[in-house]
Amino acid sequence: MDYLALLSETEQKKLLVNFSLMTDSSIFLLNENKELIFSIQAHNAQEKDNKSEIDIVDRDDANKGKGSISFSPNQKDCQRLLKDLYEQKVPFSCSYGHNYSLAGEPLIFHNNFLGVLLFAYPTSSTSIFTSQMKFLRQYLKNLFVCHYEMDNLSEEVVYNYEEFSLLTEISQLLGGILEESKICQIVIEKIQKTIPAKSIAVLLKEEKEDYFYLVAAKGLKAKRLIPEKINTQQGICGWITKIDQSILINTGQDFTSRNLKLIELIATQVGFSLGNIRLSKEREEILLGILDSLVATIEAKDPYSSGHSKRVSYYTQALCENLNLSEEVKKELVISALLHDIGKIGVPEDVLLKPGKLTPEEWKIIKNHPKRGLMIVKNINSFHNVITGIYSHHERYDGEGYPDNLKGEEIPLAGRIIAIADTFDALTTKRPYRKAFTVTQAFSIMAKNQGTQFDPHLLDIFLSCVKKGKIKKIN
Structure with missing residues (x-):
């Protein structure tokens, strides 16, 4: 002044x-x-x-x-x-x-x-x-x-406003991100625009082992790269872990206690986001455990269907990779495909395993399994977004399917995709009443039902991917 x-x-x-x-x-x-x-x-x-x-x-x-x-x-x-x-x-x-x-x-x-x-x-x-x-x-x-x-006071007001704006911006950016490296990279970029830091590195502690690992870094020269693993009891990382507080070390760069305070606030915010990611992963692991148990329950009733749900899930995932879908939607579709036959738990074994032709009454029981599947999963909060695939995977593109006779794009995307994956695996797998069809034979059968049983656009993509080797037949 x-x-x-x-x-x-x-x-x-x-x-x-x-x-x-x-x-x-x-x-x-x-x-x-x-x-x-x-x-x-x-x-x-x-x-x-x-x-x-x-x-x-x-x-x-x-x-x-x-x-x-x-x-x-x-x-x-x-x-x-x-x-x-x-x-x-x-x-x-x-x-x-x-x-x-x-x-x-x-x-x-x-x-x-x-x-x-x-x-x-x-x-x-x-x-x-x-x-x-x-x-x-x-x-x-x-x-x-x-x-x-x-x-x-004016400088303090301006700085506090800038600090608040930065923290708000980071909070908004991190809100929907579930990747550790992406979160850390965003934070590094924001810090470098605010603090005179020549190089920044973000290290996280491995949950089950006693070491830190590098997640993201910027400004580090090749000869000074941080090791992939750093012992939590050694060096600066060990010191910080021991005293459990932030420190400012004189390294020749113009850092201030105010810079340290801002980094502490950002670190706290990032900690919450990373904590949420880890909680999400834990929930996902629990969920996958539940899924494996449910799938095992289904397949225990029908030896011929062993591996069917996982194969349908694989074909669904492979097809989704060639569609313009978000990661979240892909994940939901894969889970939906894995559970698509969960309703068969309520189907009597004599009907489910019958080698001959089903009676109208038996066929009615079989056709009811999508509704049973919905009833089983609808009260599980984590499964709410996968219900549509379970319920609608037997609908037909021409409106002749079940349970609701939906037609064309009235059928949810999950139902149209799983219908293709389910039929392809059913055709190429041995059943009690017939041998497995070859991939070529399965192609021919499915092509004849394009636009009637299957969404023509999705079937074109699926068949093309199989021919090009992007989707491979699995046993």
């Missing part, structure tokens, strides 16, 4: 003019380079800036009482006083005969030398000058302190 500029403002100049009138003094403001900023002459208390002509009355004439006292910092007496002021930076005053005196007040704030105020006043006014000078000195001190605090 330019503190001398404060003295050039109207209110401060008025104060100095009044001071000049009361003490009959001339006032000169000079900066740290001895350059004149402005002056106020005693004989008319008129302000002049450094471009104005400065009235000069020879000291001898002044001593003889000719006119009012008017000085310039160029005069010899002033130059001597200024030399002492700028070298020693302490207040000076001296008298030159009975007619006038000079006084110099160094302007110092927070150990920074700003410049000087030089006064020339009648010696006869020394008493009033000295008393008024005490008030002026205190006023200047208060003025500088006040503006310094206001300036710092």
Whole structure:
């Protein structure tokens, strides 16, 4: 902040003019380079800036009482006083005969030398000058302190706003991300825009083992790459782990305690996001365990269907990889495919394993398994988004399917995709009543039902992927 500029403002100049009138003094403001900023002459208390002509009355004439006292910092007496002021930076005053005196007040704030105020006043006014000078000195001190605090407060407000904006932005960016490396990379980029860090690395602790591993980094040279594994008891990482708090180490980079505080806030925010990811993974592992148990329950009833649910899930996933779907939707479709026959748990074994043709009543029982599947999974919160595939995978594109006779794109995407995967595996797998068809034979059968049983666009993609080897027949 330019503190001398404060003295050039109207209110401060008025104060100095009044001071000049009361003490009959001339006032000169000079900066740290001895350059004149402005002056106020005693004989008319008129302000002049450094471009104005400065009235000069020879000291001898002044001593003889000719006119009012008017000085310039160029005069010899002033130059001597200024030399002492700028070298020693302490207040000076001296008298030159009975007619006038000079006084110099160094302007110092927070150990920074700003410049000087030089006064020339009648010696006869020394008493009033000295008393008024005490008030002026205190006023200047208060003025500088006040503006310094206001300036710092403004900086603090701006910094806090920027800090809040950064944390809000990071929070919004991390909200829907479930990948550790992506989260850490975003955070690194945001930190580098805010803090003067040449290089940043994010390390996470392995959950089941005692070491840190590198997740993301920026600005690290090849020869200084962080090892893949770092012992939690060694080095800076070990130190931080032991004392359980942030530290600021002097490495030659211009980091401050404020920077450290911001990083702590960001680290806390990232910690929550990473914690949520790990909780999500734990829930997913539990979910997959439940799925394996459910699938095993289905396949235990029908030896011929062993592996069918997992194969349908594989074909579904492979087809999804060639569609423009989000990762979340892909995951839901794969789970839905894995559980598509869960409703067969309620089908009697004599019906499920019957080698011959089913009676109308038995066929009715079989056709009810999508509804049973829905009833089984609908109360499991984690399975809400997979219900449509379970319920609609026997619908037909021409509207002749079951359970609701949906037609075309009325059938949910999950149902249309699983229908293709389910039929392909059923055709290429041995059944109690027939041998397995070859892939070529399965293609021919499915192609004949394109647009009737199957979504024509999805079937084209599936068959093309199998022909190109993107989807492989598995046993």
